[in-house]
Structure formats: C-alpha cells, structure tokens
Amino acid sequence: MQDEKVVLDSMSMQRALTRITYEIIEKNKGVGNLILIGIKTRGVYLADRIANRLKKLENTDVPVIKLDITKYRDDQQSVGKVGNVAENTVDITNKNVILVDDVLYTGRTVRAALAAINEIGRPKRINLAVLVDRGHRELPIRADFVGKNIPSSKQETIKVLVSEIDNRDGVEIKQP
Amino acid sequence: MEKRYLILDDGTSFLGEGFGDLSNTTGELIINTDLNGYQEAITDPVYHNQIIMFTQPSIGNIGTNPQNYESIITSAKGIVVNQREDINQSPLKAQNLSEFLRERQIPGIWKIDTRALRQYVQSHHVQKASIVNTNDEHAFDQLTAAVLSNQQIQAVATPKPYLVPGSGMTIVVIDLGLRESIIRQLAKLNCNIIVVPWDTDFKGIISLAPEGVVISSGPGAPEEIDNTVLETIIKLQPCLPLFGIGLGHELIAIANGATVTKMASGVHGNHHPIRQIITNDILYADQSQTYQIERQSIDNNRLIITFVDLINNSIQGLRSRDYPTFSVQFSPEGTSGIDSGLDLFAEFTESILVRRRLNNNEFGI
Secondary structure, eight states, rough: OEEEEEEEEHHHHHHHHHHHHHHHHHTTSSTEEEEEEEEHHHHHHHHHHHHHHHHHHOOOOOOOEEEEEGOOOOOOOGTTOOSOSSSSOOOOTTTEEEEEEEEESSSSSHHHHHHHHHHOOOOSSSEEEEEEEEESSSSSOOOOOEEOOOOOOSSEEEEOOOHHSSSSSEEEEEEE | OOOEEEETTTTTTEEEEEEEOSSOOOOOOOOEOOSSOHHHHHGGGTTTTTEEEEEESEEOTTTOOOOOOSSSOOOOOOOOOOOEEEOOOOOOOOOOOHHHHTTOOEEESSSOHHEEEEEHHHHHHHHEEEESOOHHHHHHHHHHHOOSSSSHHHHHHHHHHEOOOSSSSSSEEEOOSHHHHHHHHHHHTEEEEEEOTTTTTTTHTTTOOOOOOEEEOOOGGGGSSSSHHHHHHHTTTTTTTTTTTHHHHHHHHTTOOOOOEEEEEEEESSOEEEETTTTTTTOOOOOOEEEEEOOOGGGTTTTTEEEETTTOOOOOEESSSSSSEEEEESSOOOTOOOSSOOHHHHHHHHHHHHHHHHHOSSOOO
C-alpha cells in the first residue's frame, strides 16, 4: 500500500505563488522587461498563475511561453525527437526570463530547458522559480525563487497537483 | 440601579445606567461594530485612553475568559453598550462582564441606544466623552478641559525587552502596544520571540541576531511618535524581512515616503470587505483604524498596494518594491473569531526560511 501525504494544501500553494510573485517584483525591480517561460506541463500552469498575479498587481501583461523540452532531455526516450520547443514565440532577446517549473530535483529538466531556450533566443538573464525544491541535485543548478523546500528521499515521489488538470491544488508525497 | 450619564463634548448628554466600575471617566469616544470579540476589544492596547461604544446591541453574552486577553493590563477608559448581559458560560475559571470591568476599574454604561448614538456621533464629529454621575455644567467644563495624553505608546508598551522562547527562528517584535495574539501567532509557528521596547534602535535589534522583525500595532497618532522608530525601520528594511501591523504599517508607509492623516471617522470592527489585490480574494478581518495612508502620497516606485478596504477605499496593505518588507492595516491574527484563511504570519516565516536556505545554499547539490 502506498502512503500518500499532503505536504502543501491549496491555501499554502496559493500563498507560495503569491510570495514568489512579490519576490520576482522585488528582485527584478519591476515587470517591464519580464518574460515567463513555463516548462510543460505543470510549469506552464504555474507560470500562468504568476502572470495573472503580476497583471493584477502591476496591470501589465507579462508574456508566458510554453516550453516543450522533450527533444533536449538526456534520457533514452527522447533520443531523435524533433519539433518546435515553443508554440507561441515571443522575442526573448535581452529580456529577463523567469523559468518556471513545479519540482526541482536532479536539475536535468532545467538543463534541458536552458538548452531549449537557447534555440528560441538569447535573453539577458534567466532566473529559476520552482514550487518545490526537493534536493538531490545532479547538476550545478539552483533556484532563485522557491515555494517550499521539501526534504525527500530518492525513493519518494513528489507530485504537484494543479486544479486546471488535476481538479485540485496541492503537493503530495508518496512513500514507496 | 445606578443612574449615570454619557456626556459628549458638543454638549449633549444621554441617560443610562452604570455597571462595572462606577467612577467618572473621560476619553476619546470610539465606535466598535464587532459582532463578537468584546473582551479582545476591551483589552486591546489600541484602545488606550478611549471609551469604546459597541453597536452590537447585546454585550456580555459569553462572559470573559483568561484565554482571550490581548493584554493583561487593560487600558480602555470605559464602555458604552445597549443591552448588558452578565452571563458566564465559559467552563474555564471566568468572570461575567460586570465583574471583569469592576475588577479592572473600567466604568460601563448601558441602556443607551448605541446605534442611534453612532449616527449622531458620526454626523457631529464628536471626539471626547465622559461617563459621569451628574450632567451638570461642571461635568461639561471638565470634559472640555480634559487633555488626552499623546504618550500612549509609552503608557502601554513594554519598558524592557523579554523573551518568549521557541525552538524556531528568532523574531524581534518591536512593541508599540502589541496585542498578545501577535505573539500567539508567532508562537504557533515555533518562533523564538524577543519583544523589545518601542524605542529600541537599529543596533540594539541587530545585536539580537533576529531573522525577521515584526513592528506591532499600537495606540495613538503615527506622526506624534518619536523619530527613533522611523529611523530603525529605514535602517532595518535593507537588512531583514519586516512585517508591520496597524500602527507598524502606518510607520512603514511613512518611512517609505507616504503621508498618514486622521480619518473623519475611524473603522473599528470586522464587517468591511477587504480585497487582496494579487488574488482578488475578499476577506474580513478585525480593523481598529483611526488613521489612513493618503493614496496620492504613495510612491509607486517604492511601494505596492496589496490590500484595499472596499467600503472606504482605504489602503489596507503595502509592500516594498525593493526590500522584503510588507505590512497590513488590519489585524491578521484572526482574533475575534474571524478566520480569513489568510495566514500572513506563515507567509512571513516561510519567506525567511526560503531566504535562509538560498543564502546558505543548504539545499541543492
């Protein structure tokens, strides 16, 4: 039997996204030059929510790019994949990019995303925002904005749920 | 029954009956519209030197109990109610309202139509009032001549630092006349809390090595407060996360260039809808507000408005653009039974925790 534990409920998840949004404004000194890039699938929904919050606070539309990193993954399944990394292309040259993902783990997804971003342009700077940092990095990568640090063992599974596709918000941890 | 009068500084008087302490009293008249939480209001240092008039028509229905204090030493000058109840339902060792007031020497007057009085007070800009035995000329002279102290913070804030030990992060609370529920909320999050006197300077705070600083609520006018607090805020902002509440919020606004003015009639209650701008969520919280931040004085390059009162459009929350500083006008503690689900104390400690880990690179590789 699998043991499922909620580590972040809906309220806390909203609060984490709210805080990340404020921190982005603080670190970035405004939102004028900002572009959000969400890593498919859940990173896109989280990026949308941050963009939504920025719009309410600053009355500015911050573009959200949906990034498909499949062909840059370094695991077996993705060898030989082709196609566009982004459906909606916005010029990212000289922009401040915030890369958004749900969970930061080994760092390999983020590395792939950085390679994919390289394909669509050369931004001025890239920062990383994640809802959950669970540790166990295999690459020299760290997040600039973190919703929650969740110490975990490698055997555990951490699942971020977003109401857009999972019918509810939250973060759950599963024991093997 | 003891006949007593509530007299106002415009020369009107209202006949009622005394309860609680039966001495004469004078103070600033404040209208409280809370439906519940009378004990919290009576013990809140924000009401120092004030006579609280409750518009909720029946006060005293659940007695009082030792868990609901906002401060042990009460400093309200009196209370005005319509229907007084001396019920004591609490299973804890408790007192009914009359006993509670008598023991703390707070005069009360009842059988006053407080809802009608509220309309009168608001349309006639009444400031001061007295509860007295006779409504003669002498009593009015005394009322007119009474000068209310502007040293409210000195009267209610702690003169010495003290520790409320916890196993978590160290948080300094600058006491401007704090409500105990601020401490309760921080204690719930296991914070190691150091409460310091209101005039503690930057060096004094930094020497305690806190990870964050709370600037508490308190009584009185922000413009009358010694500049020490403002200087401390200005120096702390770039160094540490700050969280301001009530008076603390007003001072953070002033420290960031905004101006604060006295409202024509204050808001003391929990029935105003407040919008959290970032999420569009509506919440209700306790407000005890006499001063407001001038909207046009806000420098948009320095501050972001985060919460707004939807009835009077007043600014209820601010956040610095440059520093990890945020503040709210209302009470985020959820004291009188209002729980909005909004947990700003958790937001405060979470941001400290995340910053700590990022700075130390504790996580990651």
